[in-house]
Amino acid sequence: MLSLDQIKDITHESPSKIVLLVIDGLGGLPRPDTGKTELETAHTPHLDLLASKGICGLTDPVSPGITPGSAPGHLALFGYDPIRFLVGRGILEALGIDFELKKGDVATRGNFCTVDKKGLVIDRRAGRISTEQNAELCKKLSKITLEGAELFVVPVKEHRFLLVFRGEGLSGDASDSDPQQIGVAPLNVAALAAKGKKTAKLANDFVTKAKWVLVDSHPANMVLLRGFSQHPDLPTMNEIFKLNPAAIASYPMYRGLAKLVGMKILETGSSVEEEFDTLAKYYAEHDFFFIHVKKTDSTGEDGDFDAKVKALEEIDRLFPKIIALNPDVLIVTGDHSTPALLKGHSWHPVPIILYSKWSRADHVKEFSEPACSSGYLGRFNACHVMPLAMANALKLTKFGA
C-alpha cells in the first residue's frame, strides 16, 4: 500500500465528483430458515442495477477476522490505514456528542459505577442510571476545580460521560482507572510515559474529589475512567487527495469522524430522505461526499433482522435521488458488517459496488454478499477504496516513471 505521502504526490484536482454512501453495518448473515442475509432478503432493485453496471467486491475494513469499531471502519474508507491511525476511546466519545475539542485537550470516557463500603466496584455501570440523573451528576462534577487544567464533564447516555482536561502539557499517555472487573477497587491512574505525568495526576485528583461529590449518590457513587487520548491530528483529505470533501451524517459520531479528516459537515435532517436531499442541495459545492446511513447498524445491533431489511429497502427506494445527480464515481458499501444474528459489529467482509464510466463492469447483477464475492474487485482491504475512487474519477497520475 502506498503511504499517504506517496498518494499525495499523484493526486490532482479535477471537476469530477465522488459520492461514497456508507450503509453502516451493511453486511449480514443468513437467517437459518431462509438461508438469506438481510441484503439478500431486501428488495433492492436500484442497488442491484448499480451492481450490474459497476464492479463489485468484498472489503476487509481492517484485516480478515478483525471486527472494526466505528473509527477504524470509517478511517479505512477515507483512505487512512486504521492500524496506523488510531482514534482513542475518549476522543471518539467526544466526537459522538459533538464536543468541540481544542488542540492539546485530553478526553476520556467516564462511567458512573457503584462501589461498596470498602471501595470495591460492585457494578461497573451503576445500574445504568437514567440519562437525566447522569446530567445532574455531571453538573455537580463540573464544579470540581483542578490545578493546572480546565475540566469539562459532559453527560453522554445512561451511565456514560465524557471528561476532558484542557491545559498545557497534557498527553493521552495515562492508564485507565477502570479495572474492567468487579470486586476490586478502581485503579490508580499511572503515566504510561513521562509526558503523561500531569494527566495522570489530574485524573487521580479528579477521582478523589469526585468520590466526595458522589458520596450520597448511590448507586452512582463513584467514577471509572478509561481511554485517555488526544486528537490524532490526521492529515486532511484535502492535503492528501486535493478534494473539497463534505459529510452528510445525522449521527454526531460520524460527523466527528468526518471532521477528523477535514471534511466540511453539511447540515442535514435525521432521515435518509433528508440526507439524500442534502446531497442534492450541496452537490455543486464539493467534489467528494460521504453520506452515512445509521439505521442498518442500529437495527442489526438490536438483532432485528426484519427492521434491517426494511432499512435497506428504504435506502434503495430513495436511491434514485443519488442516481439523478449522476456522480462520476459512486461507491456503495459499509464500514463493517452488523449481522442481526450476532447483534453487533462483526468481522465479515463488507459488500461494495463501485460505479464509474471507467470501472469495467463485471458479471455481478445483484447487491449481496455472495454476488459481490465473485466481482472483479475481489476481496480487498478497505484502505484501497479511496485510491480506486480517485482513479475512477481520473484524479490520479502515474506512480513511478
Place this chain on the structure above:
Amino acid sequence: MLSLDQIKDITHESPSKIVLLVIDGLGGLPRPDTGKTELETAHTPHLDLLASKGICGLTDPVSPGITPGSAPGHLALFGYDPIRFLVGRGILEALGIDFELKKGDVATRGNFCTVDKKGLVIDRRAGRISTEQNAELCKKLSKITLEGAELFVVPVKEHRFLLVFRGEGLSGDASDSDPQQIGVAPLNVAALAAKGKKTAKLANDFVTKAKWVLVDSHPANMVLLRGFSQHPDLPTMNEIFKLNPAAIASYPMYRGLAKLVGMKILETGSSVEEEFDTLAKYYAEHDFFFIHVKKTDSTGEDGDFDAKVKALEEIDRLFPKIIALNPDVLIVTGDHSTPALLKGHSWHPVPIILYSKWSRADHVKEFSEPACSSGYLGRFNACHVMPLAMANALKLTKFGA
C-alpha cells in the same frame, strides 16, 4: 509478503525453466458498441488453450487504483516491491536510450523549453522541436564544462534529452528546475539533503551556461531539468532467486529495466517473431527468460483498439513457438493495463495465466479480463508472481521450520 532476504533463503537452483511473457499494457476496457475488451475481441486460440490448462487471475502491479509507470510495473513482475524500490525519472530516461550508466552517476530528464524576454517559461516543450534539432543543440550543450564533474548531454526525442553528471560525491537529492507550469521562471535547483549540495550546484551552473549557449536558439532557448536520480543498485535476480536470467526486449527501456535486476540482455530483432525466435535460440543457456512485447501498449496509447487487437492476435499466432519449447513454468501477463479507450496506462488489474505441471488448473477456458477474474489465482499483487513462478518450477523450499 516475504522480504527479498527471506526469499533468498528459500530459493535454490534447478534445471527447470521459467518463461515470463510480458505483453505490455495487456489489460483493456470494453468498447461500448461490443461490450468487449481488446483481449476479449482478439481471436487467441493458443492463449485460450494455455488459460484452460493453467491457472488464471488478475494482478495489481502496485495496489488497487494505482496506475503504474513502466518501472514499477516491471519491477513488481521481477519480484521487487515497486513501492520500496523506486527508479527515478532520470535513470529511466538513461535506460530508455541504452546509455551506459556508471556507479555514482546522477541522471536527469531534460526538456528544451521556450522562455520570454523576462525569462518566464512560455512553452515547456519548445514547440516540440525535431529530434534532429535536439541532437544539434545537445552537441552544443555537451561542450559546457563544469567544475568537479564530467557531463553528458544526450538527445532522446523531440524536446527531450538526458543529462548525466559523473564524478565524486553526487546524489539524486536535488529538486527539479522544471516548474511544471508556464508563466513562471525555471526554479533554482536545491539540495533536498546535505549530500545533494554538489549536484544542485552542478545543475544550476549547467543551467546558467546552457542559457547562454541557447540564447539564439528560439524556441529552444532554455532547459528544464527534473528527476535527478541515481542507479537504484538493486540486488540481482541471481542473488535472490539463484536464476541465470535473460531478457528479450526490442525497446531499450525494457532492456534497461532488465539490466537493473541483473538479467543478461539477448540480442534480438524488433518483431515479435524475432523475439520468440531469440528465445528458442538461447533456450538452453538460461533458466529464466523475460520476453517483452511492446506493440500492445503503444497501440493502446494511440487509442487504436483494432491495432491492439491485431497485436494480440499476432502474439497468439506466434505463441506455438514458445509452447514448442515446453517450459516448466510459463507465465503470460502484462506490466499494467493500457485501454485503448483511455489512451494511456491505467489502474485496471492485469490478466495473468500461470501454467506448470503443478499449477492445479482451474475452470477458466479463455484468456480475458472477465474469465481471469474468476480464476484460482484471484486478484493479487504482482509482486507474488515470481514466488509463484519459483514455486511452480520447484525452486523453493519451505519457509520456516
